[in-house]
Amino acid sequence: MSHLVEVYAKDLGVKIGKPYFQPHYFPIIEDEYITIHTDNKVDSKHYDYWEEVIIIVKSVFEKVKFIQIGSGKEPKIKNVDSFIKTSSIKQSAYIIDKALLHVGIDSSPVHIASHLDKPIVAIYGHTYSKTCDPLWGSKANHCIIESHRNGKKPSFSLKENPKTINFIKPEEIANSILKKLDREKSSRETLYIGKEYKNQSNHIIPDEKYDISNKTLSIRLDLLNKEENILHLCTKNKLSLIIKEPVSDLLLSQVNISSIFYISDSFNANFIEKVKSLGITINLLCSDKEKISEQRYVFFDYRIFLLDEEEKINKNKKKITLEEKDFSLKSYSLFYKNGEVYSSLYEANGKENLDDIFLDLETLMIYSE
Amino acid sequence: MSRSKIKVLVQSNYSRMVTGFGKNMKNILLALHKDPEIEVVEASNGVPYGRDMATPWESYGTYPSNKNILKAVEGNAAKKRAAQYGFYHIDEIVEKCQPDVFLGIEDVWAFREYENKPWWSKTKKIIWTTLDSLPILDHALEVEPKCDQMLVWASFAEEAMKKLGHKTVSTVHGAVDYSHFKPLKNRNELRNLHGLDSDFIIGFVFKNQLRKSVPNLLEGFVKFKEKNPDIATKLLLHTDWGEKLLGWDIPRYLKEKGLDNGEVLATYVCHKCDDYFIQPYSGEDKDCSICGSKKSVKTKNSGKGVGEKELNEIYNLMDVYCHPFTSGGQELPIQEAKAAGLITLVTDYSCGTDSAYEHQGGLPLSWNEYREPSTQFIKATTCPKSICDRLHEVYTMSEDRKSKLIETGINYVKEKFSVQNTVSQLKHFIKNVKNRSDQGKEKQTGNKKPVKKTSFEDLLEDVDRKDRIAVVMPESGGDILMINSLIENLQELYPDKKIFFFTKPEFFDFINDNPFIHKVLPYNQKIDNLLNLEGVAEHEGFFEIAFLPNVGTQKVLNYIHNGKDKNQFELR
Numbered sequence: 043m044s045h046l047v048e049v050y051a052k053d054l055g056v057k058i059g060k061p062y063f064q065p066h067y068f069p070i071i072e073d074e075y076i077t078i079h080t081d082n083k084v085d086s087k088h089y090d091y092w093e094e095v096i097i098i099v100k101s102v103f104e105k106v107k108f109i110q111i112g113s114g115k116e117p118k119i120k121n122v123d124s125f126i127k128t129s130s131i132k133q134s135a136y137i138i139d140k141a142l143l144h145v146g147i148d149s150s151p152v153h154i155a156s157h158l159d160k161p162i163v164a165i166y167g168h169t170y171s172k173t174c175d176p177l178w179g180s181k182a183n184h185c186i187i188e189s190h191r192n193g194k195k196p197s198f199s200l201k202e203n204p205k206t207i208n209f210i211k212p213e214e215i216a217n218s219i220l221k222k223l224d225r226e227k228s229s230r231e232t233l234y235i236g237k238e239y240k241n242q243s244n245h246i247i248p249d250e251k252y253d254i255s256n257k258t259l260s261i262r263l264d265l266l267n268k269e270e271n272i273l274h275l276c277t278k279n280k281l282s283l284i285i286k287e288p289v290s291d292l293l294l295s296q297v298n299i300s301s302i303f304y305i306s307d308s309f310n311a312n313f314i315e316k317v318k319s320l321g322i323t324i325n326l327l328c329s330d331k332e333k334i335s336e337q338r339y340v341f342f343d344y345r346i347f348l349l350d351e352e353e354k355i356n357k358n359k360k361k362i363t364l365e366e367k368d369f370s371l372k373s374y375s376l377f378y379k380n381g382e383v384y385s386s387l388y389e390a391n392g393k394e395n396l397d398d399i400f401l402d403l404e405t406l407m408i409y410s411e
Numbered sequence: 412m413s414r415s416k417i418k419v420l421v422q423s424n425y426s427r428m429v430t431g432f433g434k435n436m437k438n439i440l441l442a443l444h445k446d447p448e449i450e451v452v453e454a455s456n457g458v459p460y461g462r463d464m465a466t467p468w469e470s471y472g473t474y475p476s477n478k479n480i481l482k483a484v485e486g487n488a489a490k491k492r493a494a495q496y497g498f499y500h501i502d503e504i505v506e507k508c509q510p511d512v513f514l515g516i517e518d519v520w521a522f523r524e525y526e527n528k529p530w531w532s533k534t535k536k537i538i539w540t541t542l543d544s545l546p547i548l549d550h551a552l553e554v555e556p557k558c559d560q561m562l563v564w565a566s567f568a569e570e571a572m573k574k575l576g577h578k579t580v581s582t583v584h585g586a587v588d589y590s591h592f593k594p595l596k597n598r599n600e601l602r603n604l605h606g607l608d609s610d611f612i613i614g615f616v617f618k619n620q621l622r623k624s625v626p627n628l629l630e631g632f633v634k635f636k637e638k639n640p641d642i643a644t645k646l647l648l649h650t651d652w653g654e655k656l657l658g659w660d661i662p663r664y665l666k667e668k669g670l671d672n673g674e675v676l677a678t679y680v681c682h683k684c685d686d687y688f689i690q691p692y693s694g695e696d697k698d699c700s701i702c703g704s705k706k707s708v709k710t711k712n713s714g715k716g717v718g719e720k721e722l723n724e725i726y727n728l729m730d731v732y733c734h735p736f737t738s739g740g741q742e743l744p745i746q747e748a749k750a751a752g753l754i755t756l757v758t759d760y761s762c763g764t765d766s767a768y769e770h771q772g773g774l775p776l777s778w779n780e781y782r783e784p785s786t787q788f789i790k791a792t793t794c795p796k797s798i799c800d801r802l803h804e805v806y807t808m809s810e811d812r813k814s815k816l817i818e819t820g821i822n823y824v825k826e827k828f829s830v831q832n833t834v835s836q837l838k839h840f841i842k843n844v845k846n847r848s849d850q851g852k853e854k855q856t857g858n859k860k861p862v863k864k865t866s867f868e869d870l871l872e873d874v875d876r877k878d879r880i881a882v883v884m885p886e887s888g889g890d891i892l893m894i895n896s897l898i899e900n901l902q903e904l905y906p907d908k909k910i911f912f913f914t915k916p917e918f919f920d921f922i923n924d925n926p927f928i929h930k931v932l933p934y935n936q937k938i939d940n941l942l943n944l945e946g947v948a949e950h951e952g953f954f955e956i957a958f959l960p961n962v963g964t965q966k967v968l969n970y971i972h973n974g975k976d977k978n979q980f981e982l983r
Contacts, residue, residue: 049963050964054882054960056903061893061896061925130920131888170974173970177893199479200478342426342466
């Protein structure tokens with residue numbers, strides 16, 4: 043396979059040499075650190091689980107610091123120790139040069155790290171890694187991780203759905219880093235990462251009055267219809283109601299209700315009109331596949347989507363088998379129930395019904411240790 | 412296998428879009444969907460391909476959603492317009508739904524080049540378009556023989572096309588769901604609510620575009636006030652007052668005409684609570700007095716208007732409706748105003764001839780001809796004196812004549828513009844076209860684009876042309892670093908030459924340490940032309956040798972080869 047540099051060399055009719063590129067001094071006080079680089083200019087290159095990589099590496103190599111490098115236009119990676127924004131790539135090169143290792147996506151810092159002969163862990167998804175992997179320095183220093191892409195060829199597309207780079211599990215990257223730094227590998231194994239795993243949300247199951255302020259809350263009246271426990275939240279938070287039945291005028295009249303998700307097989311027209319007249323956004327979710335076309339016709343001015351929970355659970359059961367497995371859950375969602383805060387509906391419901399996981403599967407990360 | 416229903420693919424604005432085409436799409440699709448003989452599929456211009464449009468029927472957006480296509484159309488006005496009209500996705504949609512009849516409802520230029528599409532000759536097609544000016548657009552005359560049926564929204568266009576020999580063109584008015592528009596019993600109560608009391612309210616509902624004759628109306632209004640100083644009158648302009656780029660700067664015109672702001676009213680809508688207010692114009696982004704939201708109140712615009720129930724209330728605040736315009740496709744507000752029980756004053760040119768006369772519940776506004784400078788089409792400039800006279804005529808009209816005129820207008824809209832009437836005509840044409848035999852097609856040839864030349868000799872003049880080598884790599888950091896590693900050997904190969912390197916300025920740092928580069932220069936798209944760089948025919952060129960290694964890796968992916976290619980020689 044021709045590497046890009048070979049294509050360029052053939053085009054110019056010359057052999058490959060070394061680039062002339064000098065880092066510029068940049069003050070840095072850390073001594074045991076890893077540089078990390080990502081970018082979302084090309085969405086297919088941007089890996090979504092760097093923060094998990096950092097957690098896993100630090101669970102074994104506690105002292106090591108992660109320094110994110112870039113111009114500042116890149117998305118900040120959660121859990122990095124610092125994000126050093128430089129005005130020139132040459133200053134970033136200096137930071138790379140002093141690092142224990144560089145980890146990142148297919149981008150210029152990886153090539154600079156190879157020019158500086160640093161240990162590298164680089165990840166690839168939408169292209170063949172061999173056409174653009176790090177060129178210079180000792181090959182023994184390089185660890186190249188390419189997505190399995192479910193056996194498919196690379197898309198070469200700037201935007202992918204699903205993003206194949208995300209098929210690389212965080213522990214694969216973390217263990218490669220640890221190996222390059224002569225550390226033990228982590229025992230963690232990722233079982234599933236949902237597409238909406240990183241979406242943040244706060245769900246209130248109104249079994250009691252929770253004291254929460256300055257948050258955006260999803261009030262789960264679809265799970266427990268106790269309006270009296272949520273009225274006090276309306277003045278201090280921004281609320282979204284999830285309902286199966288029309289709610290009282292008293293609740294509707296609260297100023298901070300921004301939207302309502304109304305789940306039904308046959309919607310109440312008067313209620314919808316009332317909600318609309320109050321300036322509240324209403325989203326209609328039809329729970330019956332047979333009735334959706336008729337409901338869409340009757341309420342044409344609203345975009346009605348299908349919400350078939352049973353179908354969703356069955357579909358998700360095909361994605362992962364959980365019976366007889368020890369597993370842990372992580373999510374960016376919080377569920378308030380029984381006076382406690384949980385990170386999933388499954389945990390909030392006392393870990394009794396695995397269907398709760400399958401219902402929310404796309405918002406979860408499931409792993410074992 | 413034959414189908415039990417006629418499958419009709421309808422391409423137009425999205426059926427939930429609040430535009431003339433969008434409202435028409437909604438009305439005809441809702442009606443045709445219930446028809447036992449028809450199966451409709453919606454192709455919506457402006458909606459990204461792949462989006463779930465949640466319609467009761469099969470539906471597709473036609474606007475590109477692929478980033479690569481979007482990048483290709485960005486910055487190219489013709490391609491962008493084609494994308495907005497669904498040009499790049501309609502083929503896939505036709506392939507997927509295999510319609511018996513294609514019904515395209517758009518401006519006629521939306522169908523440019525459709526005749527060269529692979530499905531065009533295999534599909535029955537109806538083009539239902541708005542033609543608003545004379546002489547008839549050449550493209551309409553070209554398209555008409557290439558479709559099975561051409562329909563126009565206004566009868567003046569049908570007449571003009573027939574005169575030119577296009578005998579089968581018919582008029583089908585856009586579908587107006589007039590059921591929301593009716594005279595209200597609590598009209599006086601509504602007027603009091605908005606503080607209009609016993610004023611004589613003249614109204615105009617319009618999208619703020621230059622073809623709506625706002626200055627003429629203001630001038631006519633001033634004349635009416637001068638002629639009738641004792642009449643308490645106000646002008647309500649239900650439009651986007653903030654649109655000053657593509658429309659009229661109305662506040663400026665008010666000043667120019669010496670109109671006190673209080674005499675000309677605007678409709679404000681709160682983007683949070685959806686409530687509306689009728690007030691003199693006082694700028695955009697006001698705070699809402701009803702829901703308390705900050706900066707949420709703006710005059711109505713294409714993104715946010717009032718609902719049809721509220722719009723009917725607004726018509727009911729008026730005593731007369733006045734619609735002066737240079738030309739138009741149908742002008743839905745005229746029919747809405749008639750249905751709401753208003754006498755309509757309409758310029759009797761273009762589609763106005765379908766609404767302006769007494770037997771249509773209106774009174775015509777006279778106009779003078781002018782030619783639109785860019786297109787040379789005939790346009791109407793409505794006479795302010797005529798506006799003034801007609802307003803006076805309505806104001807002094809006997810109640811008996813007024814009632815008759817209003818009743819005529821209401822019945823005329825029901826009969827000629829109703830959804831039922833339009834759908835019934837459309838269905839007739841759909842069935843007719845479906846059963847018609849295929850016709851021959853004409854071929855068109857395109858124009859060749861001129862080759863542009865670039866001159867940058869002044870950047871290169873310190874080295875003789877025969878001693879220059881160019882290497883071009885516009886981006887990105889990694890690629891430039893790779894090229895950087897080749898430059899020393901390139902210099903060794905051509906020891907007498909000077910190497911000029913072209914890249915985007917943000918990548919200069921990746922190459923400017925290389926001592927074998929003579930100059931690093933900013934890249935420009937015009938540089939990607941080898942013949943221009945090296946010379947061709949009488950053009951001597953700028954470089955002895957130019958390398959464009961980006962062409963095979965960035966402009967065209969010509970290096971992948973599934974990873975199976977080999978080299979017989981060592982490159983490292």
